[in-house]
């Protein structure tokens with residue numbers, strides 16, 4: 001089974017760049033930055049960078065991002081981290097990935113907005129040539145920031161639209177920062193032709209899913225687990241053909257669900273909801289698409305056919321223009337024929 005999983009052509013739609021930095025690269029760059037790491041071995045650092053099992057909430061999970069963000073303040077580091085992530089994904093036969101990041105988080109030591117976005121795009125371009133992996137970027141607005149900040153992101157990101165950037169997202173701690181706070185920014189993004197995905201229903205609030213769809217124009221929802229609590233929200237997702245970007249291992253770590261038995265992915269699929277499966281953060285969650293699929297197979301009885309269905313949903317869920325989506329579909333279907 002593991003061999004088949006490895007061979008499957010895959011798509012990753014929900015992957016945060018800052019949560020997916022190779023630990024050894026982060027360690028090397030932290031030393032370069034003069035961070036006091038004298039008493040910390042690489043092995044110890046790996047445990048600090050990842051969520052092992054002592055995480056109780058999304059807020060605790062988000063604390064892990066302070067390490068990567070310390071080293072993502074330089075153009076060359078951002079480009080390298082992007083390139084290495086794509087190299088790692090290509091080795092797992094990932095054919096296409098949408099990488100998300102919040103440009104403002106890379107601008108604490110003087111980088112401009114354009115420099116921070118361009119560094120990611122350069123890493124993506126170089127990886128495309130070297131590893132034959134396709135990618136696009138999603139720009140993330142942070143929920144705790146002001147709507148003015150989100151508007152600035154939408155305005156400054158516009159020149160990259162269709163040139164490596166495909167969408168905007170809203171992420172960060174969900175509790176206390178409802179989607180409507182950012183409505184003006186997402187109205188503008190919608191007008192400007194961005195695709196829209198929003199993290200919602202990750203910490204129990206199903207009303208945030210409805211608001212993200214109805215007020216923020218979301219076509220995809222990050223996580224969306226709380227939908228299971230409301231038949232109305234399930235109906236809305238289904239009727240509007242909203243794709244869910246589910247990230248099972250991350251959801252277990254943030255205690256979005258208590259145990260895998262409570263994970264609602266089967267109920268969603270049985271209700272014809274368009275589910276995709278993703279990693280969220282390969283380093284912070286210590287995961288990969290293969291591990292996510294393995295969990296579904298070993299823990300929830302999924303078959304390889306079920307996994308292939310999820311991959312096919314991911315093709316449809318991509319924010320690619322029609323022709324590029326058809327091209328990706330051909331690549332995936334050709335490989336699936338030989339499995």
Ligand SMILES: O=c1[nH]cnc2c1ncn2[C@H]1C[C@H](O)[C@@H](CO)O1
Nearest residue numbers: 016018065100101102140171172199
């Ligand atoms: O699963 C998540 N939920 C909400 N916010 C998240 C999640 N994973 C990462 N983030 C945040 C932390 C990062 O610094 C930010 C941009 O990638 O997005």
Ligand SMILES: [Zn+2]
Nearest residue numbers: 016199222280
């Ligand atoms: Zn996320």
